[in-house]
Amino acid sequence: MEICKRGKEFNIDQLIIFMKFISFTTDFGAGSRGNGVLMAVALKIAPDAHVVHFADVESFNIKSGARILEGISYLPVGSHTCVIDPGVGTKRMAIAIETNRGDYLIGPDNGVLLPACEFLGGIKKVFEITNEDYMLKPVSPIFHGRDVFIPVAAHLANGIAIEELGKELKASELTAAPYKNAQIKNKKIECEVIHINKFGSLFINILGLTMEKFASLGKIITIKTKNKKISLPYKRTFGEVEKGKPIIVNDDFGRVEIAINQGSFANRFKIKIGDKLSIA
């Protein structure tokens, strides 16, 4: 690990092996200047990092943001920032979590970071971020993404100890996750919509493993919304039903997806994030 420290010559293998990885997820809007600024601030502090805008999330939607961050399991181990932060500048804490996989998750203490931790081996340590040495100053009361979260992510990527950020917290002191994993009970699963993608497909707080216990492939499932009952098959992929037909599948990130082949389930049945469903 000594070999590629700054100030030494290095070869391309060493460059590759030691490449830092930083991601950020926001609700600023795709193409927003806010995202460009986070990218640039990260590169200023850690110019030898890969910095990736991971995803843009519906405004203020902590539930959907939490679901999106579960996909970090597909990213390299690194420093991952989330700026869905309606409480910016108020008393809510800024936190940095170390996961058992070795990642750092940095963001507001509003629950948005917690579901991802389950997909990253669980929480190892949590610290409150109060050390201004790792912030851009003056800290804007309305943009902690730029002045607190991304600088801290970049400094962690550069190798500072998480202990330097502030005082250690217990996981139990954190604001709760915005959803739990739904369970099978009386041959039903009471669940909720935690994300809707661009295609209008619903993502549900049911783990794929739970769904596989609940039903076998090919089975017809009944979804009950507030006003409607919809029957659809549990299949592997969209093309296994006709265009325009509904389907339920294991999604691509460990959960369950309800979709229409080449159509929008959310639009047709007027469903939004946070809606409760009953699956039987």
Next chain:
Amino acid sequence: MEICKRGKEFNIDQLIIFMKFISFTTDFGAGSRGNGVLMAVALKIAPDAHVVHFADVESFNIKSGARILEGISYLPVGSHTCVIDPGVGTKRMAIAIETNRGDYLIGPDNGVLLPACEFLGGIKKVFEITNEDYMLKPVSPIFHGRDVFIPVAAHLANGIAIEELGKELKASELTAAPYKNAQIKNKKIECEVIHINKFGSLFINILGLTMEKFASLGKIITIKTKNKKISLPYKRTFGEVEKGKPIIVNDDFGRVEIAINQGSFANRFKIKIGDKLSIA
């Protein structure tokens, strides 16, 4: 070429000369997590590559996607992935094309990759992708972009032989391109709208070279849609007509564009991708 292999020291010229280039084009929606994941997976496998999200395309629109990919001619020679893939997980093949320019195009066999090949010197070789050594496993039946196409693109960038991917195919075995180049016939061109951009400008399956044979700059052209006849001048650039006026120009990627100066042609005349036009 030996000089910058991994394990050797290198200088900045060598780094620059040997920099790999990977692009991906999808219909996930700008700012979608899917794009962030493709970026990250590519960088995990080829950390010494430039990875660029080339473009986002209208959902499921193979025609528009094919048109967009023609612009790869402006990118460095590299590995270019396209994930417009309504047939994911069904029997459609995954393919990798080597072009005469030296690029690899990787994606589903639904025609989307073919028009770009014309702009890249034509097809040299095509292989079906079946070798799981170059995939992320388990392969999700609904996200081959992440588990098949982008890993294959990154491995090709790393220098594996295209022959390792699976069996060789003939170009004639592939699903046909979603459009052909329209030709002049009886002083007319029967053509179609293959893409509409954010500004509402139409892009047509006519090559710029064909248009130049058909009319000289300054000529008034007549466009016939299903219900309307529109007269507009053939000019060099938008500012040569008044704001709000229609115009036809050679576009910036080898074809023909029909636009309104600082307005939306598609909205004003209710035109969508796939609509047939007659130009006289």
Next chain:
Amino acid sequence: MEICKRGKEFNIDQLIIFMKFISFTTDFGAGSRGNGVLMAVALKIAPDAHVVHFADVESFNIKSGARILEGISYLPVGSHTCVIDPGVGTKRMAIAIETNRGDYLIGPDNGVLLPACEFLGGIKKVFEITNEDYMLKPVSPIFHGRDVFIPVAAHLANGIAIEELGKELKASELTAAPYKNAQIKNKKIECEVIHINKFGSLFINILGLTMEKFASLGKIITIKTKNKKISLPYKRTFGEVEKGKPIIVNDDFGRVEIAINQGSFANRFKIKIGDKLSIA
């Protein structure tokens, strides 16, 4: 500075210190191919640069674009391109500005680059871009972003002298900025909306410093639009008013923002970029 020139060996500190920085801001639409092409063309000419898509701007909106570019002050010193260019291919000049901070700003002479210069120490030099050696040829009359602005930005990042681009201009010869800083007069500020973000918050041509002179934190401010009078408190951050309530704050880039906590001010009061306001 000699130490990291091409053709020499270098170490990681040198790589980091000499990393070039290029940004581009456009109105092509987030996810548009145009952005992917600019990224790729920049990387072809300057493969050892960080290239960042800084922001996407409302179509043709020079006012909003100028406001967005003020945020370059948070980016590393570098070459920053703006392609909001309704006059492309007409007589309007292409220009490159050197700022006192050391940046290059490259774009059309339509005023869009000027407000940013104030945030970058002011204008040092301006040159017209006419030297075709630094352009992609043939130059498309409808896409100077690709063929003129981004290649020039990349060549400037590579170290060519700005003097090589064309003839020197006086700042006074340039098209005027699309707004000026509003001033306090008779206990009022007559001002205008120069940008609206995704959340529907308004950004105003008032410097934060001016606002601080005009009112102290906690004061109730009256905003007069064409048809309405709105009272709202001047506070530090959104969470200091209830969800759904209006507020005025110092924004995060040196100016003043009028918002609704977790809502859209622009939608509720039907305001658009360019609207005049009176603040008392």
